[in-house]
Ligand SMILES: Nc1nc2c(c(=O)[nH]1)N[C@H]1C(S)=C(S)[C@@H](COP(=O)(O)O)O[C@H]1N2
C-alpha cells in the first residue's frame with residue numbers, strides 16, 4: 001500500500017452536518033417497515049434501502065461522523081481498483097443479491113446463511129466507530145450491524161476451534177481489474193477467537209442507516225475498530241472456525257510490513273512510514289493516532305504479556 005497522493009476531497013463533496021441531521025430526523029419520522037422487505041443495493045439505484053429499528057449502541061464514540069460522501073468515495077477495495085476515489089464507480093454494478101455466507105470448519109453444524117438469516121441473528125445497532133487505515137488516513141463511520149459474537153455463538157465449536165478465518169467474495173468477471181492490484185485474491189483475514197468474540201468486533205450490514213454500498217463491502221463485512229483497516233474484510237462469503245492462525249492477505253503480500261494482529265499502535269512504525277499521526281478524511285491537519293485507535297480501555301487486556309512490537 002503506497003500513498004500516491006495526500007487525501008484530497010473537494011470541499012463541495014463534504015456534506016454539512018446539518019444535512020445529515022435533517023436526514024436523521026426524516027428517517028426517524030418514517031413509518032416502521034418490516035426487515036423482511038429489506039432490499040440490498042442494486043444496479044441502477046442511487047441509494048440503498050433504509051433500515052428501521054436501528055438501536056443506538058453504547059459502544060459508539062462521540063466523534064462527529066465523516067460525511068457519507070467521503071466515506072463512500074475514498075475506499076480501499078483492491079478487487080475493484082487501487083484508485084481509492086475510483087472504487088465507488090468501479091463497484092457500482094456489483095451484484096450482492098442473492099448472497100450467502102458459509103459458516104464452516106471446526107463446528108458441529110456447518111451451514112450457509114442467507115442475508116435474511118444473518119439479519120435475523122440480532123437486533124441492528126448503529127455503531128459509530130473510529131477507523132484508521134494503515135496508510136495514515138482515518139474516518140469516523142456510523143455503521144449498522146451487530147457484534148460478530150452473536151453470529152459465532154449460534155454455532156457449536158469443537159475443542160480445536162482457536163481462530164476464525166474470513167474470506168471475501170471474488171470473481172474475475174465481476175472484478176476484471178483485480179490482477180492489477182498485485183495482491184492475491186480471494187482476500188482473506190483472520191482473528192484469534194477472543195478477538196472475534198470481543199463485543200467491539202462488528203459484523204456490519206449498513207452505513208448511515210442504509211444498507212452498505214458496494215464500495216464499502218456490501219452486503220456484509222467485518223469492522224475491527226482497534227485494528228488497522230485492512231483487518232476489516234469486505235463482502236464476506238466465508239467464516240471458518242480453524243485450529244491454527246490463518247493466513248491474511250496483506251501478510252501474504254508483504255510479511256515484514258503487515259502482521260497478523262495489526263493493532264493500531266502509534267509507537268510501532270510501519271517500516272516505510274511513521275504511524276504516530278493520521279489525517280482524518282476531509283481535514284487539513286494531521287492529528288496524533290491513539291493506542292488501539294482509542295479503544296485501549298476495552299481491548300488492551302486481550303494482549304497482556306504480548307510484545308506488540310514483534311506481534312505487529
Ligand atoms: N475484500 C477486501 N476487503 C478490504 C480491503 C480490500 O481491498 N478488499 N481493503 C481493506 C482496507 S486496507 C481498508 S482501509 C478498509 C477500507 O474500508 P472502507 O473503504 O469501507 O473505508 O477495507 C479493508 N477491507
Ligand SMILES: [Mo]
Nearest residue numbers: 133134229230
Ligand atoms: Mo487500509
